[in-house]
Amino acid sequence: MSHHIVEVKNLRHVYADGTVALDTVSFRITHGESVAIIGANGAGKSTLLQHLNGCITATSGEVFIGHIPLTRNTLPAIRRTVGMVFQYPDDQLFMPTVFEDVAFGPRNQGLPEELTAERVREALELVGAAHLASKPPYHLSGGEKKRVAIATVLAMSPDVLVMDEPTSGLDPFARRQLMGLLREFHHTKIFTSHDLDMVLELCPRTIILHEGIIMADGATADIFANDHLLAACRLEKPFALQGCPVCRTSTN
Amino acid sequence: MNAITTAVIDLKQLELFAQGDTQVHGRDARVKVLVTLFFILSVISYHRYEINGLLPFTLFPIIMVCRAELPIPYLARKMLLICPFILLIGAFNPLLDRSTLWQVGSIEISGGCISLLSLLLRSFLTIGAALILVATTGFTTICQALERLGMPEVFTVQLLFLHRYLFVLAEEAERASRARELRSCGSTGRGIGSFGSLTGHLLLRTWQRAERIHTTMLSRGFTGQFHGQRRERFSHADLTFLISWSVTFLLMRTMEPATLLGSFITGAFP
Numbered sequence: 425m426s427h428h429i430v431e432v433k434n435l436r437h438v439y440a441d442g443t444v445a446l447d448t449v450s451f452r453i454t455h456g457e458s459v460a461i462i463g464a465n466g467a468g469k470s471t472l473l474q475h476l477n478g479c480i481t482a483t484s485g486e487v488f489i490g491h492i493p494l495t496r497n498t499l500p501a502i503r504r505t506v507g508m509v510f511q512y513p514d515d516q517l518f519m520p521t522v523f524e525d526v527a528f529g530p531r532n533q534g535l536p537e538e539l540t541a542e543r544v545r546e547a548l549e550l551v552g553a554a555h556l557a558s559k560p561p562y563h564l565s566g567g568e569k570k571r572v573a574i575a576t577v578l579a580m581s582p583d584v585l586v587m588d589e590p591t592s593g594l595d596p597f598a599r600r601q602l603m604g605l606l607r608e609f610h611h612t613k614i615f616t617s618h619d620l621d622m623v624l625e626l627c628p629r630t631i632i633l634h635e636g637i638i639m640a641d642g643a644t645a646d647i648f649a650n651d652h653l654l655a656a657c658r659l660e661k662p663f664a665l666q667g668c669p670v671c672r673t674s675t676n
Numbered sequence: 677m678n679a680i681t682t683a684v685i686d687l688k689q690l691e692l693f694a695q696g697d698t699q700v701h702g703r704d705a706r707v708k709v710l711v712t713l714f715f716i717l718s719v720i721s722y723h724r725y726e727i728n729g730l731l732p733f734t735l736f737p738i739i740m741v742c743r744a745e746l747p748i749p750y751l752a753r754k755m756l757l758i759c760p761f762i763l764l765i766g767a768f769n770p771l772l773d774r775s776t777l778w779q780v781g782s783i784e785i786s787g788g789c790i791s792l793l794s795l796l797l798r799s800f801l802t803i804g805a806a807l808i809l810v811a812t813t814g815f816t817t818i819c820q821a822l823e824r825l826g827m828p829e830v831f832t833v834q835l836l837f838l839h840r841y842l843f844v845l846a847e848e849a850e851r852a853s854r855a856r857e858l859r860s861c862g863s864t865g866r867g868i869g870s871f872g873s874l875t876g877h878l879l880l881r882t883w884q885r886a887e888r889i890h891t892t893m894l895s896r897g898f899t900g901q902f903h904g905q906r907r908e909r910f911s912h913a914d915l916t917f918l919i920s921w922s923v924t925f926l927l928m929r930t931m932e933p934a935t936l937l938g939s940f941i942t943g944a945f946p
């Protein structure tokens with residue numbers, strides 16, 4: 425299906441205070457691809473992701489989801505296609521209980537109550553948060569909030585999964601669990617991360633963003649082999665490629 | 677400022693009680709809204725010196741609290757919190773209104789005192805009823821019920837956002853004031869001076885945060901309607917609940933059972 429193609433053409437975003445967060449960004453992500461967007465703090469990653477389901481409007485340029493241009497009219501359909509996990513889970517959780525919060529999306533999609541409950545249970549199970557269902561979200565730990573925030577999006581069964589730093593704040597076990605979950609998700613997925621080892625494991629393709637410009641777009645292995653490029657973009661190799669810290673031997 | 681936040685977090689707690697599943701929780705939200713409305717109208721329709729007539733009305737909150745298994749200490753604390761505000765409104769009554777209304781032995785009780793007492797009683801009853809309504813129904817569901825009772829959608833959504841916004845504001849306030857406290861090393865810091873920029877920041881941050889929350893809501897398919905947890909159908913039990921309470925309130929209001937009882941007793945034992 426061409427449904428899950430994500431295409432960005434000459435996207436430019438200037439914030440109200442004059443900050444140029446994105447400058448002529450273009451790329452095309454085809455169905456089933458798994459792509460990481462990496463870059464230093466303030467590189468424009470979150471800004472870019474927010475364009476993918478029209479949370480913010482571009483200064484210029486276009487976004488296409490499954491060949492449909494993102495406009496005011498197509499917005500509801502696109503938001504049903506693209507599931508977005510935001511960087512700060514606090515912004516995403518606002519209902520009185522975790523269950524209600526995860527049910528918010530499916531209910532908006534008009535699902536009947538039994539199906540909603542089922543979806544909610546499944547989604548919470550997937551992120552290992554089933555035991556939190558009746559807790560209020562504001563009483564959760566940071567990582568628990570993050571997992572619930574991910575569940576809120578999974579419950580809507582999106583065709584394209586977009587995540588802003590999904591593993592930040594997760595404990596090693598939850599991180600593994602999430603990585604397993606992402607591997608299982610066979611539709612298009614796009615995420616930003618500072619967790620370069622996860623990028624190496626999950627994403628065959630990587631895009632490096634630096635000061636609002638795409639510095640590299642290609643195979644993850646090639647990009648992490650390019651020391652010059654990484655240094656220029658305030659990045660470094662994943663630990664898995666850096667060699668053993670104890671015996672000081674290098675793997676390559 | 678932290679006191680305010682704890683109060684607000686406590687209000688969220690109120691919302692959690694709505695998850696219970698007693699019979700009262702199960703009643704159609706519209707019915708509960710209507711009964712609460714009737715109750716409040718009956719109570720506030722009394723004149724300012726009324727006390728006797730109000731007493732039977734305490735039956736409603738008591739029965740509701742017991743049947744919904746709500747924690748009494750929690751509700752009592754909420755009521756006490758409101759006390760100072762009522763006293764502030766009624767504080768001058770005893771000073772301004774000195775005409776004697778009641779005489780107990782040689783002690784004269786002025787109209788002002790009575791009206792203050794009546795005000796307290798009426799406030800407790802009405803606010804209590806409102807708290808019970810939220811604790812057994814949940815704010816979202818109440819708004820939905822109002823909508824189904826004919827309130828325009830624009831208003832209910834506004835009401836809901838206001839409700840959410842309150843929590844956002846409280847959370848931001850807590851963070852900001854904690855940050856200030858920690859960096860002022862136990863002293864009062866730069867005192868009132870820094871509060872200016874603090875509140876300025878607070879409003880901006882709250883605004884931005886509310887906007888971000890709205891964005892995340894939109895990206896989860898929010899189209900301007902909140903969907904509550906229950907999709908009720910009107911049942912016979914709902915109808916009975918509505919009619920029995922409305923009739924009771926009407927009888928209490930018109931027959932004044934306390935006075936009846938009083939005259940019955942004085943009549944029986946002349």
Ligand SMILES: Nc1ncnc2c1ncn2[C@@H]1O[C@H](COP(=O)(O)OP(=O)(O)OP(=O)(O)O)[C@@H](O)[C@H]1O
Nearest residue numbers: 439440441443445464465466467468469470471472
């Ligand atoms: N609302 C805003 N108004 C003005 N400038 C902003 C706004 N939001 C972000 N910026 C600026 O835009 C640039 C890109 O921000 P963005 O949040 O996209 O970075 P990021 O790559 O996600 O960083 P991080 O890794 O820290 O999450 C930054 O320089 C930031 O200061």
Ligand SMILES: [Mg+2]
Nearest residue numbers: 469470511588
């Ligand atoms: Mg970011």
